Amino acid sequence: MKVIRIIKFWMINARYHALVQSLWPAGLAVCLAAGQDDFSPALALLAVAGVELGHMGLNLFDDYFDYRHQNQGYRELMARAGLRARIAKCPYLISGAVTLRQLLAACLLFCGLALLAGLVIFLDRGRPVLWLALTMAVLGLAYSGRPLRLSYRGLGEIEIGLVFGPLLMGGVYYSACGRFDPALTLISAPVGLLVMNIVYVHAIMDLEPDLRVGKMTLAGLLGSPSARLSVLALVLGLPYLLVSLGAAAGYLNRACLLVWLTFPLAVVLFRLMLQYVRDPSLPAARRFWMGPMSRWEAATANGIEWFMLRWYLARNLLWSFCLAVMAAGLIG
Secondary structure, rough: OOOHHHHHHHHHHOOHHHHHHHHHHHHHHHOOOHHOOOHHHHHHHHHHHHHHHHHHHHHHHHHHHHHOOOHHHHHHOOOOOOOOOOOOOOHHOOOOOOOHHHHHHHOOOOHHHHHHHHHHHHHHHHHHHHHHHHHHHHHHHHOOOOOOOOOOOOHHHHHHHHHHHHHHHHHHHHHHHHOOOOHHHHHHHHHHHHHHHHHHHHHHHHHHHHHHHHOOOOOHHOOHHHHHHOOOHHHHHHHHHHHHHHOOOOOOOHHHHHHHHHHHHHHHHHHHHHHHHHHOOOOEEEEEEEOOOOOHHHHHHHOOHHHHHHHHOOOHHHHHHHHHHHHHHHHH
């Protein structure tokens, strides 16, 4: 039982609830690879497991690098001062429940298990798996680690779109079937944009506290509300345009146009972000068709429903888009 408690403790600290950002792209890549001749269910499952372990490990590394750079208690202090900021990013460190040394050990364990999964796949599929895994690992560490610290230079959101879209889906697809498909880019790039959207929406709402602690996100780099909203419109609209062009050119099954069924969610999210940028104090109501939003009562009780509504909607847009592409594969 003690081992189970320890695993649960680190899963929570590794923000397992955010795994939807990698699990749906990885699962979609497996579904797309399933029809290929050399498809291996075992290697596909191992690739997905490696991705999720790596995702959690890099989440912990993000906490490790950020905490070493500056005490995350700044966020808690700003929240108490009345800023519309989220509660401290890594309370388990601030509370003294673990030390930095213990956190580093957990980081290495998660990432080591991910690399072990990659090694097994490499022995079967060859060098492309190795290069993709190393590229994702380097970019993942560079998100908040020195010397690049991309998330502090306005490049973190773009990096996340690249890693969780083309690189992740390309790697899982190749692991599952042993080949690359150029047409996959027309699906993985849109998916990457929608993962980027989750982080970008977060950055817009957390703009002020991020700037207070010296973190320059893409939202901060853009400088003006109109520029931030213009980029948001591009990030939300481009996925549908790419899929439509791919279907029109014959690279994608026309059934992939089912993704347009999810477009109303994108429109509602944009309108809610427009409302937030113009007047953050305006209330935003949750609707049943926005999709599942777990622990909603707790979010409301903690006064962060304004944040979680938009974050959940961005997340639900991602999985519904992926689900539409999966359904298109079954129809086609």
